[in-house]
Amino acid sequence: MAAAVAFTGLATSAFAVTIELGPRPYYLIDQMDDGPLKDKLSACIGQPLKSTEFSIGHRGAALQFPEHTRESYKAAARMGAGIVECDVTFTKDKELVCRHAQNDLHTTTNILATDLAAKCTRGFKAAIGETPASAECRASDVTLAEFKTLNGKMDAADKKATTAEDFMDGTAGWRTDLYATKGSLMTHKDTIVLFRDLGVKFTPELKSPSVEMPYEGFSQEDYAQKLIDEYKAAGIPAADVFPQSFNLNDVLYWIKNEPEFGKQAVYLEGRLRQSGFDPMAPENLSPTMAELKEMGVNYLAPPLWVLLTMEEGKIAPSAYAKAANAAGLKLIAWTLERSGPLSNGGGWYFQTVKDAIDSDGKVYEVVDVLAKEAGVVGIFSDWPATTTFYASCMGLK
Numbered sequence: 432m433a434a435a436v437a438f439t440g441l442a443t444s445a446f447a448v449t450i451e452l453g454p455r456p457y458y459l460i461d462q463m464d465d466g467p468l469k470d471k472l473s474a475c476i477g478q479p480l481k482s483t484e485f486s487i488g489h490r491g492a493a494l495q496f497p498e499h500t501r502e503s504y505k506a507a508a509r510m511g512a513g514i515v516e517c518d519v520t521f522t523k524d525k526e527l528v529c530r531h532a533q534n535d536l537h538t539t540t541n542i543l544a545t546d547l548a549a550k551c552t553r554g555f556k557a558a559i560g561e562t563p564a565s566a567e568c569r570a571s572d573v574t575l576a577e578f579k580t581l582n583g584k585m586d587a588a589d590k591k592a593t594t595a596e597d598f599m600d601g602t603a604g605w606r607t608d609l610y611a612t613k614g615s616l617m618t619h620k621d622t623i624v625l626f627r628d629l630g631v632k633f634t635p636e637l638k639s640p641s642v643e644m645p646y647e648g649f650s651q652e653d654y655a656q657k658l659i660d661e662y663k664a665a666g667i668p669a670a671d672v673f674p675q676s677f678n679l680n681d682v683l684y685w686i687k688n689e690p691e692f693g694k695q696a697v698y699l700e701g702r703l704r705q706s707g708f709d710p711m712a713p714e715n716l717s718p719t720m721a722e723l724k725e726m727g728v729n730y731l732a733p734p735l736w737v738l739l740t741m742e743e744g745k746i747a748p749s750a751y752a753k754a755a756n757a758a759g760l761k762l763i764a765w766t767l768e769r770s771g772p773l774s775n776g777g778g779w780y781f782q783t784v785k786d787a788i789d790s791d792g793k794v795y796e797v798v799d800v801l802a803k804e805a806g807v808v809g810i811f812s813d814w815p816a817t818t819t820f821y822a823s824c825m826g827l828k
Contacts, residue, residue: 448629450480450511456820462792468799469792475824480511485802485827486818487634488512489766489811490531495607497583497614498539499529501625504617508629511819514673514809515629517622518636519658525649526575527619527657531586533641536568538588540581540616543568543595547577552641555595563590564598571642575618583614605771619658623665633662634673634697637681655681659689670695675732677701679718686727693727697763700733710737710751710783720758731755732763735797736783738805746784746796748805756806764801765811767794767818795821802827 457476463469491503492510499518507515520533534552536542543555543566551568558564566588570578585608589601602608617625619635626633637658644651655676662672669691676682677699686693702708702716710733713720723731738752755762770778773793776785787793798821801807808828812818821827 448482448508450482450819451509452480452511452816452820455814455816459791459794459817462790463795464792468795472795472821472824475820478824480819480823482508482511482513482630483819483822483827484513484632485809485822486510486512486514486815487763487809487811488515488631488815489769489813490516490518492814493586494768494814496610497585498531499617500583500614501617501621502610502614503583504622504625505629507815508626508631510814510816511823512631512812512815514632514634515622515626516634516636516675516811517617517619518638519619520570520638520640521646521649521654522570522573522575522578524574525646525657526578527661528570528575528578529617529619529622530570530638532638533571534567534569535586536570536572536581537566537598539586540568540583540614541599542573542581543599545581547573547581548595550577555598557593558591564588564592565590566595566598569641571640571646579616579618581616583616584608584611603771620661620665623661623667627665627667632671632673633667634675636675636699637678639678651678651681652684655684656688659685659692662692673697673730675699679728682728683726694729696728697730697732698723698728699765700731700737703733703737710749711740713751713754720754720760724758724760729759729761730763731760732765732811735764735767735780735801738762738764738801738807739781739784739797741784741786744787746787746800748800749783752805752807762805762807763809763811764805764807767798767810767812768814769812 460472488507490498492506496503496506517529518531520530550572553567555566585602587601592598673695675697682696682698685696740749770780773788773791777788781788810818
């Protein structure tokens with residue numbers, strides 16, 4: 432039986448949550464190569480668990496639950512995620528809601544099966560020959576009241592579909608639709624209440640709008656400010672909030688205009704888009720690590736592969752990780768448990784260490800290098816039980 436322990440996170444938590452990891456962390460340990468790390472983790476099985484800020488729920492617990500739904504968020508907290516993410520976008524009436532992108536309702540909700548499909552930016556088009564099926568439904572196509580009538584589903588689409596029903600039924604085989612029959616959509620305000628009650632901290636990501644900004648007088652600065660204002664209105668301490676954005680200007684806006692929140696603003700590595708981006712040549716980045724720190728940025732969040740390299744056949748921290756540490760930047764990595772089975776090199780998230788990734792058990796080798804050598808202070812995961820177990824075993828915060 433999985434170990435369980437009650438914890439209370441924030442001082443304002445309304446009720447205790449029992450941590451239940453389920454079998455996955457122990458399955459991963461079983462798949463590991465024999466050695467000191469496997470021995471250490473094995474010895475922790477059955478030991479007390481704790482909620483940890485090292486374990487960040489990426490869109491909740493999106494490996495098995497529809498992302499950004501009440502059910503997904505609660506599952507993440509129950510797996511010990513000390514911080515949980517709401518990706519923030521806005522509706523037609525400029526209300527903040529949790530979606531990974533403003534234009535993903537056609538893949539993350541049942542909108543195409545409802546009358547609201549008629550309001551989509553682009554309705555469903557069936558696959559014809561080599562032309563894939565398509566649709567585009569935006570949060571900004573519907574009002575908040577209409578948004579809340581939708582049901583969340585696993586983020587997927589079958590591009591070969593000839594009907595809207597089949598288009599929505601594209602969940603990857605290594606995920607599941609078992610919990611997708613009910614996905615309760617959330618506003619940003621809803622998550623503030625829920626996360627406070629669950630005793631977890633907040634990491635909202637301000638998503639890039641699909642609509643042209645300003646949108647009906649709603650500027651990018653208004654958007655960034657409204658996100659912070661909703662925490663202030665709810666009485667949430669700035670120290671409990673880690674606002675994020677790939678847009679450096681958003682981060683700098685918070686640093687300048689909301690300095691208490693800006694201290695913990697997370698710059699999601701946007702320099703990936705720069706031509707010739709190379710994690711082994713961080714000196715070529717613009718801005719440099721030192722310049723980011725001088726701007727007031729304290730947290731930097733790149734994908735897993737940017738922080739890792741291979742040295743003498745072993746997984747090691749990249750030059751990028753070392754440069755960020757040297758500049759005094761705190762690192763957060765994304766996203767664990769998003770790649771499916773790891774028998775084939777792990778795909779995009781593990782691309783710089785693919786030669787070492789040949790089984791699911793390599794997950795904990797990656798986490799161990801990130802924590803002990805690359806200096807990360809937190810890891811986003813689609814299944815927080817994995818990172819919670821490691822952090823509890825190693826005594827991380």
